[in-house]
Amino acid sequence: MTALSAERVRGQIDALAVAGLDWQTFGRTAMETLHRAMPFAASCFASLDPSTHIVTANVKSGGLDDDHDVEWSFHEYEVEDVYDFHSLSRSEGGVITLHGSTDGDLLRSRRYEELFAPVWGFSDELRTTLRVDGVVWGALALFHGDGRSFTAAEQAFVASISEGLARGVRSGLIAAAVGADGRVRASGPAVLVIDAAGEVAQANLGAAERLADLGCTDLGAAQLPQIVRALVAAARRASVTPGATTPRARMRSTSGGWVVAHASPLVSRHGGTPDVVVTIDDARPPEIIPLVVASYGLTGRERDVVAQVLQGVDTTDIARALHLSAYTVQDHLKRVFAKVGVRSRRELIAQVFTDHYVPQMETGAGLAPSGWFAAS
Incomplete structure (x- = not known):
């Protein structure tokens, strides 16, 4: 990575941030631009609810797929690990890596041992939250494979572009409303019961239409939106955390409207992993x-x-x-x-x-x- 290419990429990302793109298009284009200056095996570019710091949606590149989002949400929200986006968002920000957080002992991370290594063969992860004017709008995770780890120069470079990436996510939320003309909005709330296996055990009549407005093609666990998976995992952790609040998050639907989702764990007479009720409806002013x-x-x-x-x-x-x-x-x-x-x-x-x-x-x-x- 040369200084010239790094400076050029910073300028290109800053220009993309004010180009009027919806945040997903911005994220995909920004990751392609970043890859020209800095090699990585895969990336995950995500929007976060600024209040709760829960991941609401993401766009991926490289070797990452959508087939393991349930497992990712489990490790991110349901169990403790050496780091997560929520704790990073509540700190002053910056960049963290798997190697740095574990002092090189990667097996200290359950996420690495059970997901990153066996599923994708990743050898390091770099994370940063995307913050501008004191508000966190998104998050970025980059991955190396083949035993590589992120250098200090790579970490500094990502830190230097994080504010530009945050501006792109923030402006993209407004662009999403402009670009949604003609799309059909869901006409009612969704109520889902997610069982211990992560499957939809029950759903009301409006659920399919509401989830379609979030890009979900069916009610199978593999197709549920990221916001649902994240909230379910967070609700299960809340069920064993005294004083924890009900997980919630807001996001744009594909039709351009704002929705708010809540998740509440159900109490079972038999113990074990609780079912979770998820409600999704239009957000109020x-x-x-x-x-x-x-x-x-x-x-x-x-x-x-x-x-x-x-x-x-x-x-x-x-x-x-x-x-x-x-x-x-x-x-x-x-x-x-x-x-x-x-x-x-x-x-x-x-x-x-x-x-x-x-x-x-x-x-x-x-x-x-x-x-x-x-x-x-």
């Missing part, structure tokens, strides 16, 4: 508005101002609440308008709410007693 606002790349203070604007607070009261001058508030608003691509408060509010209200309105759905849109 309180769950999505913070994510939409953050995806525009606003600073912390700009997000504070937007939060006030979305509540209908005028400039004078925003200044008082945030201990700013009215002129400073106006300066923040000007920068927000430029980043979001609007010209006024009214357009700003419309832009944020359009991201989840308009797709519902276009289906012709009425309102349910809850105050949210009913299934059409």
